Amino acid sequence: MIKILKLSIVIIYYRFKFAILLNYKLKQIKMKRTILGLDVEKNTETVKKLNILLSNFQVYYQSLRGLHWNIKGKSFFELHVKFEEYYTDSQEKIDLIAERILTLQGVPLHTFSDYTSRAVVPIGKDITQDVEAVKLISNTLSKLLELEREVLMLSDDGNDEGTNSMMSDFITEQEKTIWMLKSWLS
Numbered sequence: 001m002i003k004i005l006k007l008s009i010v011i012i013y014y015r016f017k018f019a020i021l022l023n024y025k026l027k028q029i030k031m032k033r034t035i036l037g038l039d040v041e042k043n044t045e046t047v048k049k050l051n052i053l054l055s056n057f058q059v060y061y062q063s064l065r066g067l068h069w070n071i072k073g074k075s076f077f078e079l080h081v082k083f084e085e086y087y088t089d090s091q092e093k094i095d096l097i098a099e100r101i102l103t104l105q106g107v108p109l110h111t112f113s114d115y116t117s118r119a120v121v122p123i124g125k126d127i128t129q130d131v132e133a134v135k136l137i138s139n140t141l142s143k144l145l146e147l148e149r150e151v152l153m154l155s156d157d158g159n160d161e162g163t164n165s166m167m168s169d170f171i172t173e174q175e176k177t178i179w180m181l182k183s184w185l186s
């Protein structure tokens with residue numbers, strides 16, 4: 001009888017201990033979610049990568065301004081307008097990326113030193129010739145595609161559908177632009 005009583009006490013003790021541990025673990029899991037319900041660690045990695053993409057878009061934007069201003073030759077009228085179209089588009093994308101970072105509770109980088117230190121895209125300087133200008137844009141877009149796919153891999157892993165769809169839209173659009181630039185070059 002005493003043995004059964006002792007065994008019951010031990011069982012009750014461990015069940016109680018297990019319940020406390022389970023409750024603690026559940027709280028821990030809940031704490032590791034962002035306000036959007038995303039995994040905190042994965043969200044941090046996505047934000048970090050989005051800031052790298054933002055930095056490179058800013059460098060691309062500045063290259064496009066330079067091309068718009070400095071382009072010379074027989075294609076001037078056509079390319080001057082086209083480059084304005086591209087920098088206006090990249091300006092919109094820059095804003096979308098920065099606001100996505102804020103939506104994910106991150107802080108978008110906003111200084112030139114932050115941007116240049118993270119730049120992996122080619123930098124266009126003193127380019128005046130049409131072919132060189134179009135090649136620069138095409139090569140930059142290829143590099144941006146790589147970065148966007150890296151963001152996509154992270155956001156996909158973190159079930160971050162908002163960032164996924166943004167990256168998918170960017171990728172689809174830029175792939176088409178690269179095709180058109182290559183057609184112009186051929």
Ligand SMILES: [Fe+2]
Nearest residue numbers: 068069080084
């Ligand atoms: Fe202008």
